[in-house]
Amino acid sequence: MDKIKKLQQILTLNQIDAYIIPTADEHNSEYISAYYKIREYLTGFTGSAGTLIITQNKAFLWTDGRYHIQATKQLEGKPITLMKQGLPNVPSIEEFLIEHLKKGNTLAFNGKTMDASFLLNLKEKLPNINIKADADFIHEIWEERPELPFSFLFKLEEFYAGKSFKEKVFELRAELLTAKADAHILSTLEDQAWLYNLRADDIPHTPVFLAFTFITDNECHLFIQSKKIDKIIEKYLKENEIILHEYTEFYQYISQVNDKHILLDFKKINYAIYLAVAEKNQLICKQNPTLLLKAIKNKCEIENIKHAHVKDGVAFTKLMYHVKSSIQDSTMNELSVTSLLQKFREQQESFIDISFDTICAYKEHGAMMHYKATEDSNVSLEPNDFLLIDSGGHYLDGTTDITRTLALGALTDTQKLHFTTVLKSVIALSEAVFLKGVKGINLDILARGPIWKLLLDYKCGTGHGVGYLLSVHEAPNGFRWQVVPERNDSAELVPGMITTNEPGIYLENKYGIRIENEMLCVTKGKSDFGDFLGFETITVAPIDLDAIDIALLTKEEIRWLNQYHQKVYDTLSPYLDEEEQSWLKHYTREI
């Protein structure tokens, strides 16, 4: 029997009117390990974001603009209504529940995978419904469910991290003091990996480990599967007076905490954590202090990250040379190019992993912003049209995220117009100079403006923060024209933050164009009028000159591109062989 039907029978049996299945683990992670991919298992939709709501006779899936095209395809023929988030007249999940749940109805979910703030908000707006927060029905349906992830922890040395655990925990405790808190629960994986200077491989392409942390003025408790810890790490933890507990003991442990002033970010804990501590303690709801500490990279991290980008640029340039110079002769397809790019990255020193599933999307596949080639979808490349490649690497010296769109043959005028417009967008945002205090919502128009002038748009943000050997999507910085509270990516831009700059044009069934550079926020000067900031582009790879209509660029834009390409050549050529060098020379020539 169909999985969703089975679940609906369980709902009917338990008199549950709506059951929420978010894309979530117990740590409010963006990407989740296979064990938690319940929504994907039930719907077949493989995107990284989406929320399924099942009623006794219907099913609805919400997903954002990045996945509208993909979800439409993957839900085809299934009894699931696609709710395209962000489009007019599509209710939000909250609006939908408020409309559909009547007094006395029961809403159920597994509280451990439910965002606390979402639920607290909802409860306020729906005071007359019953809530069942411990409804974990999935084990009844999912027979061959994967195990919880397992990987060994490894230490990120201080010459990579720039700060020791002791320095970081000192800063964290100072923030707790300021917030008048004497305890803190940290469940987000990136924050913990950052704090401890530890990494692992529990989530695909995100080098973190499942753990919880409970921290007070003088104690630091780490809850983690002990089998993930070898002798070296055990010694390191002991030296740093970190008290170890088993992962499974966490909820039990915190439910006994009382009379504390606990700093908690309700948006970053699950509802079960909230329930465990809410009654016996004072809760101080504030953003996790580690979020901003982590986002503002220190000098050592910045220096390292720039090295990582050189390596990444070398890998990408080798690929670009290979693809563009052999497109006429050899047989390539999306998957082979994906493998080759990974091979070039693996050749780089201190490479750990790719930082997300490579998007290697030919022609109309490029219009799906987060397309991932499979054996089924894989197509051969021909000497025409666009190939969009969005990829990144994790190195000990940092995480990268880069997109280039390659012209595989002659392009139409419209294609060149679109590519050149995306380039204009990238340049305009790169060149921004702004007063301290500015946020991404103030600057988004610089990138989106040229594309809007063509009456086109990309249905996603213009850019996101990037972690250091952590998640490739990191809060709280980003570029977006409307604040989306749950994304928390509209913070004030601060020197040391790293944000991607990735506008695009996506034409369904035709092609996708995206150019993505990472930019470091830097100071630009000080005057009587205030402190001015700007960006330094740290991604180093050629932007395909074959796709540009020079006549559409201003003198300033041409100057930017020439300077950028000069830097690309100077930086990368020492690491390339002669053929690659002369190719790069041509592809970074002055225009």
Next chain:
Amino acid sequence: MDKIKKLQQILTLNQIDAYIIPTADEHNSEYISAYYKIREYLTGFTGSAGTLIITQNKAFLWTDGRYHIQATKQLEGKPITLMKQGLPNVPSIEEFLIEHLKKGNTLAFNGKTMDASFLLNLKEKLPNINIKADADFIHEIWEERPELPFSFLFKLEEFYAGKSFKEKVFELRAELLTAKADAHILSTLEDQAWLYNLRADDIPHTPVFLAFTFITDNECHLFIQSKKIDKIIEKYLKENEIILHEYTEFYQYISQVNDKHILLDFKKINYAIYLAVAEKNQLICKQNPTLLLKAIKNKCEIENIKHAHVKDGVAFTKLMYHVKSSIQDSTMNELSVTSLLQKFREQQESFIDISFDTICAYKEHGAMMHYKATEDSNVSLEPNDFLLIDSGGHYLDGTTDITRTLALGALTDTQKLHFTTVLKSVIALSEAVFLKGVKGINLDILARGPIWKLLLDYKCGTGHGVGYLLSVHEAPNGFRWQVVPERNDSAELVPGMITTNEPGIYLENKYGIRIENEMLCVTKGKSDFGDFLGFETITVAPIDLDAIDIALLTKEEIRWLNQYHQKVYDTLSPYLDEEEQSWLKHYTREI
């Protein structure tokens, strides 16, 4: 004895720790009649915005960036500390009060001139202080206080207003119904003038009348001094079933209202109104529905406003011709130019008044954003440097606001760079195309960006809404990079809204440059990606080509300027004499 000392004695006598004197009347007006200019009387600071707080031994004056330079001068030598709003480390009024008032202290003010929302917020944050809301000490100090304003009402005919009172009140009642309100108090003067299609002259350069309105499903009560109403208006009010009361009866009348659901904008009523109705009624705090109805101009209004701009352009162009062509020969000064401009406006059909005190500011005076020439400050013009003229008119067919900065002689390269940069800013914002939903904070960078790139800034918004024969500053639309809640000018931009585009560069003791056009928000097209909007510039007057460094403009900017100047010439030349025409031909030539 010094006025402030006198007041401080009264405070000591009454055991009051802090006394607030805002720049306000009983109607939350931006500009106020002489009767209410208490802050100006006490401080000598003549700017249009500012709040004075007096303690038993100190005095503090807050004012915004438009007035920092002016206030510094006008407060010189006085025992008043200037608080430059918007600068880092300057506390807001609220922050200041929270810091200075201790438990048991008394804060006093006249509740009729105190914004209700400000006070309700403050009370929440300072629950342990005493509040004295009826402290009107000014009559004890101000001996020759002006009378309340008096002017006769006149009707704005429907071919000007585009909609009858009956249509407007029908729309208003529909909005009340949607908000589940059965009553509404309107105290803001522009909203009432708009609703009734009536105008007067109670506030300098703002054609409104002091009044209050109480409206229900089926009744409309207008509280106004009956002496302002002649036979014609009396008949008009009667025909429209508007029930008349004396102005002074208002507070007494509403204090007897009970069991109503009253829609009230706490930000737009005074605290005495709040106190009169809060206990016996349900208050629904929402923006006055008239605000948006009024801001989105109807077709008839738009057509009229464009006519008003042609007349205003003719007046300004005559002035510009006169000033620029006779600067070498004749003696002119700031006041004579101000008079001459007013004369040219008065020659235009259906001219009513200037829409605000003309800013005619030569050289360093231009750096004071809201400079007003007086006999004392007046200077002669010489054939060099910049003359900044910011002015506007009220016509039966609409209100205008225009700024041009004229080169009176040869300019330095830096002056030309600054002027050309301001022009680039104006053009960039004019050319914006954007998705429905965008607000001023999204677009502000387009105008501010080129100026920020020079590490300069203007300490004010980039633009504001403009009323129709109403206030020259009209909410809720505007351009600003940070939301300033009390200004309420960060609303979504909607076709039919009119907003100024007026970036500038202000160098203290040197010069000021501002170029200001009004722009109508219009639809730009529709695609798969959404509904796109943009602007149509409706101000028609030459931008001084003598001040432009053409080499700094892009091809697109030159195209914009040439097209704009072509339109200026085509539109205005029929109304000019031969000499003026040939001058305009030259000053609108293709570059």
